[in-house]
Structure formats: structure tokens, C-alpha cells
Amino acid sequence: MLQGSISVCFVVSAAVCSAAALAQGTPAPSSYAIPIGPGIGLDDAKKVAAAVSAEARKNKWFMAIAVVDPAGTLVYFEKADTTQNGSANVAIGKARSAALYKRPTKAFQDALEKGGVGVRVLALEGAVPVEGGLPLLVDGKLVGAVGVSGDLSEHDGQCAAAGAAALAAPAAR
Numbered sequence: 001m002l003q004g005s006i007s008v009c010f011v012v013s014a015a016v017c018s019a020a021a022l023a024q025g026t027p028a029p030s031s032y033a034i035p036i037g038p039g040i041g042l043d044d045a046k047k048v049a050a051a052v053s054a055e056a057r058k059n060k061w062f063m064a065i066a067v068v069d070p071a072g073t074l075v076y077f078e079k080a081d082t083t084q085n086g087s088a089n090v091a092i093g094k095a096r097s098a099a100l101y102k103r104p105t106k107a108f109q110d111a112l113e114k115g116g117v118g119v120r121v122l123a124l125e126g127a128v129p130v131e132g133g134l135p136l137l138v139d140g141k142l143v144g145a146v147g148v149s150g151d152l153s154e155h156d157g158q159c160a161a162a163g164a165a166a167l168a169a170p171a172a173r
Contacts, residue, residue, distance in 0.1 A: 034102045037141025039069030044167060045076035048136065048146050051166030054157045056080065056150070063150035063159055064091040070142050072096035072126075080150070087149035092172055094133030094156075097153025102142055105133035106157060132156030134164045143167075 040048075045067035057065040058115070064079040064087040072095070079088055094105050101108075108129035111118035121129050131153040136144045146163045148156040 019123075032102065032117070033058035034135070034137065035141045036070045037138060037143045039071070039073075040067060040075055040136060040144035040167075042075060048163040048167050049076055049078055052146065052148055052159045053078065054164035055162035056148075056155075059155065059158075061151040061155050061159070063148050064088045064157070065135075065159075065163070066091040066095040066147040067144060067163075068092070068095040068098055068099050068147070069144045072099045072145075075144065083150045090128070090130070090149035091132070091147040092131065093126070093147065094149060094160075095129045095145045096133075097128040098133035098135045098147065099142065100126060102135055104131070104135070104157075105129065105147075106131040106153075109153070118165075130156075132160050134160045136164055136167050138167065 004023065006071070048067050049065045052063065052065045062080040062083040064083050066074060067076040068074055074095075076093060077088075077092065079091075097105050097108070105128050108121045108124070108127050109131050112121045112129045121127055132149055133145060133147040134157075135142055136146060146160050148160045150156065
């Protein structure tokens, strides 16, 4: 299961590593090379969502949580009672974006923030440039993605990371 843990760490830090590598002049690892595995099952999707929900409750945040398979098809969704209604579609969009483009949605946010060629993100169909969507990897293969919305995007990202970490934990496998 160590390999699954390493995979989650790779995805969560991909945007940071890419920026550092570009600054040093070395090419960053490509997220295009991540192989697609079998889609996440309902039980694992619920485990991811439970970890996201626990992180949100701990911080008194109200979140909508979506888990999708590698094709972006919704596998599981939940929304806390007092979550703003608009967050439902945003969470699903973040999850789909992370799955279809094999990268955290924060990578799109960061590219757009830099301007210049980063503005091209706006032309990518379904790319959501707001933190809170993370690919889910098991044994180095994309099995789906989680999308979280309801608070500040940094908080959404923190909760999504808790969900991704739960999937990589030995008890989740």
C-alpha cells in the first residue's frame, strides 16, 4: 500500500513540483502519463467522502462532496444540510475536472492566476480553475477524483486532501 500512498502524495504535490521544476529549468513529470485503472467503487467512494466530511466538521465548514470515476461519472455525492446550494454543482465540476485532466484543480487555478499563456485554461472544456478537486490514485493508477465545495477554496482543497489520503490508507484498501 506504500505505492498507493506515494501516488496520492504525487498528485497532491504535482502543481507545487511542476512550478518548482519549471523555476529550476527541469521538466516536470507529466500527469498525462498516469495510467487509468478500474473505477472507484461505491465503498471506497464513501470512505473518501467520510474523510472529507470529518475534516469539514472538525473545522465547522459545510461542504458538498462529489466522487467520480476516471471518466467523470458521479459515483457518490453528499451535501451538508446548510451548504450553499451552488456548491453542489461546483463540487461535481471540480471532481470531473480533476479526473478528466488527471490533475488537481488548483493547477488550473495557479496557471490562470499567472496570466499570460495560463489564460489558455479558460479554453479547456470542463476545467475548473478553483482549488478543491483532486485525482484519486491507487497503485499509481487513476481510479477517480474527489471534488469539494462550500467554503474558501483553500478549505475545499484541505478537505479534498483528507479524502485522498483516506483512500491511500491501508484500512481503505
